[in-house]
Amino acid sequence: MRSLAIFSFIQPYQLSFAFVICCGAQSLGCFSFFTHSSFSISFIQRQKTFLVKKWETLNTRCCPRMEIVNLRDFRLAQIMIFAIEEINRSESLLPNVTIGYRIYDTCGSRLSTMSATTGVMNGQDFGLGDRCNGHPPLHISPSATCECLSNRKYYPSFFRTIASDYHQSRALVYIVKHFGWSWVGAVNSDNDYGNNGMAAFLQIAQEEGICVEYSVKFYRTETEKLKKVVDIIKRGTAKVIVSFVSFVEMGLLIDQLSIQKIAGFQMIGVESWITTKNYITSSSFHSLGGSLGFAVRKINIEGFADYVIKEFWDTAFPCSQSEGNSSQYALNCSRYEELLALKIYNEDVPEQRYASNVYKAVYAVAHSLHSLLKEHYFCFVNWQQDSDGLFQFKSVGYYDASLPPLQRLISLGSIFLKELGTYPKKPSSVCSESCPLGTRKAAQKGRPVCCYDCIPCAEGEISNETDSINCKQCPREYWSNEEKNNCVSKNLEFLSFTEVMGIVLVFFSLFGIGITVLVAILFYSKKDTPIIKANNSELSFLLLFSLTLCFLCSLTFIGRPTEWSCMLRHTAFGITFVLCISCVLGKTIVVLMAFKATLPGSNVMKWFGPKQQRLSVFVFTLVQVLICVLWVTISPPFPYKNMKYYKEKIILECNLGSTIGFWAVLGYIGLLAALCFILSFLARKLPDNFNEAKFITFSMLIFCAVWITFIPAYVSSPGKFTVAVEIFAILASSFGLLFCIFAPKCYIILLKPEQNTKQNIMGKTTSKSY
Structure with missing residues (x-):
């Protein structure tokens, strides 16, 4: 006799089922099944004949103290037997091979569970018949979900037909994340099932950014610890509780929650208890209504319901009223009294979920179909109450671990969540609310x-x-x-024509141009009068023209800087101002030379006549033109986005390019202005009634004062105010020259025409007219 396989059913609540399949024409097959229930019964099938081990024998050895039969485990035993009989009746599957089974009880005890499991793993003989020996056994489980069993180093021959808790733990995290809960409580059974499952959940939750306010555990015999767990739940702020608890501990927890009337929590459960029908009552629904969790899928096995009702009892138990009189019935059936109480109960058959895994496990051994190991959790269960007040486990979706992470949780129906009605309304369970944008x-x-x-x-x-x-x-x-x-x-800042400051500066520029043009018209209309002739009309008109250009060039500083405007504004400013100062300088020299010409024997005026005056203006201006040409050629000004001064906006300005060129232009203007000021200052006390030198002195004083104060203001002014300061300096100096030099003449021409005579202008001096 050769051993083909042995596979164990290890329940999530530390219980073990074991199968041993042997082959051979006359072999004794053995199929061992450990349950959590209190019934103890052993079946050995030889050539499709059931041999029944006496109830009291196993009861004495395993369960000295009888307890109530666990109906769920009893159904698992029935489905196992049903599948084995189905295979044994098949002519195409495993011909000439008989499969048998043994069932060992764990009595709900850790010690009995370990004893039974050790017996299966080591071939300990608890029942009749030969023991299978040979190759290392293969263990297959329909309900062992512990991730620890996936370690091939320690469990090289272990396989199962149910997904490990790794998938369930990850699925629980995705449920929590799906509903936007980031602050949860955690409760688990203090056993391998709860500890390993919760450890996986906590690890994955941390990776996904979900925080656990508390993580507590208890075992079914630890009453005081259970009360502490309930107290922690009451005091906690988390409104969502993940319960990785086996169905026995969960029953105790539900009892405590119901007794203390604790409600308002959203419970997230696992397959061990989420579909336990006897847990859902009016009182428990008050505490756990709307619970969510994953359940093993239900399956409709054809013929199983009829088998449960009649065939199992007729073949498995030699106990029937027809077999003898009532006394004989009592003698034969008293030992099966607790089991026989389940004979007429079949309401739970449609709710069997592990049955599919047990059924598949048996067939997996027969077919050696290892592909069943890919089975995932697909059933997503919600505790609901229908309009008739009946409680039900409604399937509202499924979890498919083969899909990408964000697509694994698939919803199929409306979800009822505790206290808040139908989804998408859901309780909020966060330590801190989500941080908004910004x-x-x-x-x-x-x-x-x-x-x-x-x-x-x-x-x-x-x-x-x-x-x-x-x-x-x-x-x-x-x-x-x-x-x-x-x-x-960023906002672009530059001095524009549309803003108030730009409009004001444009107004004064145009106003200056207008005044200058009017003065030129007035001078042209009175060009033959003594006051115009006495002040060198040619230089006066050239000065008015240069002042007009000065007022115009101020407009080039307004508007968005471009490559051409940057070059034009600085060069035009430099050249027009030198032209202006050159004219003023020429007029000052003319005043001095005219006074020298009145001295006996002096003919100095022949060296500074009109041609020389024009030449001097041209030469002075040409020097500035050459400086500007060099500046523009070597390193011209260019538009620049200044992001250093302000963080929140960009200043559009003209970068000077070569600072040497800029200061050379200003320095040359300052040199001519200083020379003009000195000469006019020397001529300020000449004895004419109308001495133009003193007015030139005032104009140069204003000009120098403006440009001396311009330098620190220009350096310290930010952004567009730098340009405004430069325009103000141009306008102020231009208005200073215009009013100081031309206002006195206009006053005499317009208001004191009687003073516009040669005698009045010359006074007591009999000098030659200049």
Whole structure:
């Protein structure tokens, strides 16, 4: 006789079922099945004949103290027997091979469970018949979900027809995450099933950013510890509880919750208890209504219901009224009294879920179909109450571990959640509310990672997703909006024609141009009068023209900087002002030379006549033109986005290019202005009634004062105010020259025409007219 396989059924609540299949024409097959129930019965089938081990024999050896039969495990034994009989009747599957079985009871005891499991693994003989020997046994389980058994190093011959708790633990995490719960409590049985399952859940929950407020455990015999667990649940702030508890411990927990009338919690359960029908009552529904969890799929096995009702009892138990009189019946059947009480009960048959795994396990051994190991949890169960007040386990979806992570939880129907009615309404269970857009998480010291504060992003930073850990810095040319959830282009700042300051400066520029043109018209209309002739009309008109250009060039500083406007504004400013100062300088020299010409024997005016005056203006201006040409050629001004001064906006300005060129232009203007000021200052006390030198002195004093104060203001002014300061300096100096030099003449021409005579202008001096 050769051993083909042995496979164990290890229940999630530390119970073991074992199969041993032997082959050979005359072999004795043995199929061992450990249950949690209190019944003890051994079946040995030889050539499709059941041999019944006496009830009291096994009862004495395994369960000295009888307890109530566990109906679920009893049904598992029935489905196992049904599948074995089905295979043994088959002519195409395993011909000439008889499969047998043994059933060992664990009596709900850890010690008995270990004893029975050791017996199966080591071939300990608890019943009749020969023991299978030979190759290392193959263990197959329809209900052992512990991930630890997947370790091939320690369990090389273990296989199962149910997914390990790794998948269930991960699925529980996805349930919690799916509903947006990040703050949960955790309860588990203090056994291998609960400890390993909860350990996997806690690890995966941490990876997915879910925080566990508390994680407590208890065992069925630890009453005081159970009460402490319930007290922790009451005091906790988490409204969602993940319960990785075997069905025995869960019954005790439900009792305590019902007794203390604890409600308002959303319970997330596991397959061991989520479909336990005797747990769902009016009182338990008050505490656990709306519970969610994964259940083993139901399966409709053809013929099993009829087998449960009649065939099993007719063949498995030699106990019937027809076999003899009532006394004989009592003698034969008294030993099976507890089991016979289940004979007429068949309401739970449609709710059998592990039955499918047991059924498949038997066929897996017969077919050697290892592909069944890929079975996942697909059934997603919700505790609900229908309109008639009946409680039911409603399938509302399934979990498929073969799909991508975010697609594994598939919902098929409406979900009832505790206290809040139908999904999508759901209880909130978080330590801290989600951080909105524009904020980031800041961990609270000494608390779990799910407890955090929401800190607004700093200026220039954004977060465009909820619960952002960090704020992102906007690119250089972008800035955060007011909500700090989007980067927007920074505001471009430049002195425009449309803003108030730009409009005011344009007004004064045009006003200066208008006044200058009017003065030129007035001078042209009175060009033959003594006051015009006495002040060198040619230089006066050239000065008015240069002042007009000065007022015009101020407009080039307004508007969006471009490559051409940047070059034009600085070169035009430099050249027009040198032209202006050159004219003023020429007029000053003319005043001095005219006074020298009145001295006896002096003919100095022939060296500074109109041609020389024009030449001097041309030469002075040409020097500035050459400086500007060199500046523009070597390193010209260019438009530049200044992002250093302000973080939230960009200043559009003209970069000077070569600072040497800029200061050379200003320095040359300052040199001519200083020379003009000195000469006019020397001529300020000449004895003419109308001495133009003193007015030139005033104009140069204003000009120098404006440009001396311009330098620190230009350096310290930010953004568009720098341009405004430069325009103000141009306008102020231009108005100073215009009013100081031309206002006295206009006053005499318009208001004191009687003074516009040669005698009045020359006074007592009889000098030659200049």
